[in-house]
Amino acid sequence: MEIDRKVVEHVADLARLELEPEKIEPMVLFFRDIIGHFRILEDCDTSHVDPLSDTGGAACPLRADEPSLWGNIQEALDSAPLREGSFFKVPAIEGEEGHDEV
Amino acid sequence: MKFDGLDASQTASAVAKGELSAVDVVTASLQRIKRLEPQLNALITVMEHEALERAALVDLKVASGGDPGPLAGVPVIVKDNMCTHGVRTSCGSRMLEKWVPPYDASVVGYLQCAGAVIIGKSNMDEFAMGSSTEHSAFGPTSNPIDTSRVPGGSSGGSAASVAAGYVPLALGSDTGGSIRQPAAFCGVHGLKPTYGLVSRWGLVAFASSLDQIGPFARSVADIALAMDVIAVPDPRDPTCSRGERPSFRNLAESPDLKGMRIGVVREFLGDSLHPDLRQAISEAESFLASSGCGIVDISLADSASFGLPCYYIIAPAEASSNLARFDGVRYGHREDAENLVCQYTRTRATGFGEEVKRRILTGTFALSSGYYDAYYLTALKARKKISDEFERAFSSADIILMPATPSLPFRKGELMDDPISMYMSDVFTLPVNLAGLPGMTVYAGLNAEGLPLSVQIVAPRWEDSRLINCAAVLEQHFGRPSSAMGGVY
Numbered sequence: 001m002e003i004d005r006k007v008v009e010h011v012a013d014l015a016r017l018e019l020e021p022e023k024i025e026p027m028v029l030f031f032r033d034i035i036g037h038f039r040i041l042e043d044c045d046t047s048h049v050d051p052l053s054d055t056g057g058a059a060c061p062l063r064a065d066e067p068s069l070w071g072n073i074q075e076a077l078d079s080a081p082l083r084e085g086s087f088f089k090v091p092a093i094e095g096e097e098g099h100d101e102v
Numbered sequence: 103m104k105f106d107g108l109d110a111s112q113t114a115s116a117v118a119k120g121e122l123s124a125v126d127v128v129t130a131s132l133q134r135i136k137r138l139e140p141q142l143n144a145l146i147t148v149m150e151h152e153a154l155e156r157a158a159l160v161d162l163k164v165a166s167g168g169d170p171g172p173l174a175g176v177p178v179i180v181k182d183n184m185c186t187h188g189v190r191t192s193c194g195s196r197m198l199e200k201w202v203p204p205y206d207a208s209v210v211g212y213l214q215c216a217g218a219v220i221i222g223k224s225n226m227d228e229f230a231m232g233s234s235t236e237h238s239a240f241g242p243t244s245n246p247i248d249t250s251r252v253p254g255g256s257s258g259g260s261a262a263s264v265a266a267g268y269v270p271l272a273l274g275s276d277t278g279g280s281i282r283q284p285a286a287f288c289g290v291h292g293l294k295p296t297y298g299l300v301s302r303w304g305l306v307a308f309a310s311s312l313d314q315i316g317p318f319a320r321s322v323a324d325i326a327l328a329m330d331v332i333a334v335p336d337p338r339d340p341t342c343s344r345g346e347r348p349s350f351r352n353l354a355e356s357p358d359l360k361g362m363r364i365g366v367v368r369e370f371l372g373d374s375l376h377p378d379l380r381q382a383i384s385e386a387e388s389f390l391a392s393s394g395c396g397i398v399d400i401s402l403a404d405s406a407s408f409g410l411p412c413y414y415i416i417a418p419a420e421a422s423s424n425l426a427r428f429d430g431v432r433y434g435h436r437e438d439a440e441n442l443v444c445q446y447t448r449t450r451a452t453g454f455g456e457e458v459k460r461r462i463l464t465g466t467f468a469l470s471s472g473y474y475d476a477y478y479l480t481a482l483k484a485r486k487k488i489s490d491e492f493e494r495a496f497s498s499a500d501i502i503l504m505p506a507t508p509s510l511p512f513r514k515g516e517l518m519d520d521p522i523s524m525y526m527s528d529v530f531t532l533p534v535n536l537a538g539l540p541g542m543t544v545y546a547g548l549n550a551e552g553l554p555l556s557v558q559i560v561a562p563r564w565e566d567s568r569l570i571n572c573a574a575v576l577e578q579h580f581g582r583p584s585s586a587m588g589g590v591y
Contacts, residue, residue, distance in 0.1 A: 051482030075204030081436035
């Protein structure tokens with residue numbers, strides 16, 4: 001598989017990350033290095049191995065499904081960069097500059 | 103009586119008896135911070151006002167005859183990825199530069215209930231991604247032992263704070279070595295508990311199947327004391343075990359290793375290990391043998407070969423998902439834009455630093471359509487093999503002895519342009535996270551240049567007490583790190 005600008009730009013798009021044009025080439029080189037390193041795993045015989053998604057430590061017991069009140073709603077809302085009343089404010093999904101919508 | 107040089111247990115005891123006031127202790131700690139911080143930059147936020155207020159409350163409790171708790175008046179520093187109600191929690195990132203959490207992390211609450219006084223939030227690699235504390239939006243931290251060198255990372259600020267004597271005790275988080283590697287570089291003890299032993303509620307997530315909170319200290323007794331306080335069941339964290347915990351402090355007071363089998367990993371002692379660190383392992387091995395332990399050779403071939411690529415697929419994959427929440431809507435940094443998607447992409451472009459972007463992109467790639475099976479799924483299978491390999495090793499050994507780091511602390515800037523070489527500095531610590539095991543860096547003296555040496559000990563899951571026991575024995579041989587070692591003084 002060839003790692004080029006197109007691959008990095010596609011991945012950046014998936015990650016919702018804008019990459020400045022001058023940062024793309026260094027990222028291509030990093031991708032080539034790190035993916036080359038990942039290929040060491042081709043020597044790992046995983047043919048009869050189940051994937052491990054957790055370390056089997058804690059039992060992960062579920063809490064009782066009971067509603068409870070969060071004490072600091074105002075403080076949580078205060079963290080928002082932009083809000084209106086009790087709503088977070090964002091630009092229009094397909095808007096032009098200066099048209100914030102709630 | 104003076105606070106300088108006292109450990110946490112001695113400080114708490116003196117405060118509880120009224121021999122020292124908590125306000126005097128905190129004042130002395132703040133003075134040391136003011137004096138050394140211009141050289142070290144170990145802290146992102148100093149909580150002077152809050153700390154003095156809380157210290158006064160501890161003194162009031164002592165004066166009124168109440169129980170001030172096992173950490174009465176002990177100044178403590180927590181890594182800046184643990185939420186503190188009303189105090190900025192930045193994660194070393196521009197993204198959260200001004201974020202003030204509306205709640206405390208569970209561990210912060212536990213410390214305060216035990217009488218501890220949180221005095222500051224420590225510097226760290228952004229979102230805990232790094233091994234040198236150079237990837238911080240707040241500038242790099244210097245190693246107190248030699249300020250031209252890095253303190254390790256990502257919890258470098260916590261390790262440096264303990265090494266410099268700001269505080270006797272600090273908390274860090276460890277996803278692939280972020281407690282044990284900086285402990286090794288700064289010449290202090292650092293414990294990464296078993297995954298699930300300490301609550302992570304209120305810890306900003308990096309890689310959820312690997313992250314764990316743990317203590318740094320200059321004595322094993324203080325590591326044990328901290329564990330007694332923070333390792334408690336927490337229903338708010340579903341991965342936190344509800345099982346019983348031993349008294350770690352009792353174990354530290356009367357260590358006994360007779361009959362224990364110590365497994366030495368010969369694969370990790372090759373040419374890539376600094377000779378002084380190889381010597382430290384050899385010295386630890388001889389002392390443990392003379393303390394009544396049996397020594398056995400064990401093999402961790404899969405960990406040695408596949409640990410690094412396995413970790414650097416799984417951790418970034420989880421990070422790419424966890425960090426998706428930083429979009430400029432609910433909290434943190436935001437860039438204005440003409441539409442919602444542009445707001446997300448620009449906010450993340452300017453809010454995250456270079457290393458975080460590298461990890462998010464690597465993780466997104468490993469999870470993306472067409473590559474998931476080849477990378478992420480294969481890494482999960484390799485992780486299973488690594489976990490099974492440790493389990494087999496523990497059938498012939500009770501504790502594993504191995505290096506914490508391949509090198510001594512490197513110089514600032516040395517690896518900044520070579521991310522993969524930087525990743526290599528976690529080669530001995532990250533297999534322990536992949537297997538969910540407890541691991542501890544134990545101080546092992548200084549080399550001829552005055553740089554710190556260390557060894558790492560690893561135990562089976564939930565057997566953290568064995569590490570406390572073994573570390574207390576090793577401390578009898580190597581001694582305790584002093585709060586006045588090295589160049590910063």
